[in-house]
Amino acid sequence: MQWVFLGIAIVAEIIATSALKASDGFTRPMPAALVVLGYGCSFYFLSLTLRTVPLGTAYAMWSGIGIVLISIVGWIMFGQRLDAAAIAGMALIVAGVLVINLLSKTAGH
Template identity: 65%
Template sequence: MKNWLFLGVAIVAEVVATSSLKGSEGFTRFWPSLVVVAGYAISFYFLSLTLRAIPIGIAYAIWSGLGIVLISLAGWLLFGQKIDAASALGMALIILGVLVINLFSRMSVH
């Protein structure tokens, strides 16, 4: 169970870091740049802990898939970016793909 918690921390840290990239203005602003570097460091550290018990294909599918969806939501909430029908459908398919891998794949760690 703690490995899934580690993966959750990795995902949240990656989303915070990626969201802060916009505010860093090309790494010209110190504090947002520091959040980016720290966020990615935390994310990769916890992702590496996750890989002790969860297969890399499963962990990366969840990490990247949920990261894409959460970054898109952060863009919508924080930066006023629009989510149209095609992007909403794409995100739904990403979530569905992660669920299929976790529920039906033999490479999962159930």
């Protein structure tokens, strides 16, 4: 169940971060409200994850997967470009998350 909680936390963080961009510096009330709700939900479910998954592992996955997904959202929704260096960096982040989960004894499996 901890992985479901982490997945919900990641999705909520992606929604909140996307809304943060759309809030235009908190000048648009609906996106600003979604930011607060999304981050609240994200941190709540991340806290549930931390009951059984080590802090470093959970945070590496939450932030690493979040970085990649929010970059894709930025590209699709906001027309932001990703150059080769950005894509290579994100590939390294994904590789790091995979190493932690597949090879590390601290991943809490």
